[in-house]
Amino acid sequence: METTAALKALGALAQETRLGIFRRLVQAGPGGLAAGAIGEALDVPAPTLSFHLAQLANAGLVRSRQEGRFVFYSADFDAMNGLVGFLTENCCGGNLCAPQAAACGPTITTRKGTKR
Amino acid sequence: METTAALKALGALAQETRLGIFRRLVQAGPGGLAAGAIGEALDVPAPTLSFHLAQLANAGLVRSRQEGRFVFYSADFDAMNGLVGFLTENCCGGNLCAPQAAACGPTITTRKGTKR
């Protein structure tokens, strides 16, 4: 992820309502949620919600798809991974995150070096 | 890291000049740089620089210490780690980062342009 995209993603998440929306979408999983369901869950008026969803979409953090009368929004996990990668590089200068790698969790090393 | 702190950190980094300042400080390492050196490196007028440094400090991403006539600013790596951890949890719902764990990975994504 390059700087411009990272700036847009950071800006998109740096707002309470949008961060709430995104968290909700992450929680909802790949299927996402209909716009109305998000607005109801977070108690955000439709026009305001639409505005924020557009910002998130423009930043590449969410995707939308029409399904019947509904528009479903879902988190773009790849984009989020890209952002985390960008920050990790900016935090660590391209190397491992300092002291604790807690952020990367108990994890994943799917059996040694099987990258990808 | 709690939501409020994460929002402040995201907001602090979601600005071109501030992101540039922070990257420079990360690159400078724990010792940091004098305010003047940062301003000169990034060509930012003193008042503007002071404003942005204050924002970064308020967000907890940088620390400052007086040294002689200079005020040195340095990146707070723990805070940055905290932010990455927060995003990772919000990206993965507290579990593994989806498909590829590239960000945490075996690393060394020495990409051209990472430097400087």
Next chain:
DNA sequence: CCATTATTTCGATCAAATTGGAAATATGGA
């Protein structure tokens, strides 16, 4: 003290983001 350098505060101005009501635009069903 005084001069010099480093940084911050003040203040004014301009630009951009956020908000939500009212109205417009889909979409699918009766």
Next chain:
DNA sequence: TCCATATTTCCAATTTGATCGAAATAATGG
């Protein structure tokens, strides 16, 4: 077609953010 529901666009008010000159504050050495 007409209706009901879902979502977006339009618009205008309000708030918040960014910029930087000028002046103020801090630190040091002469």
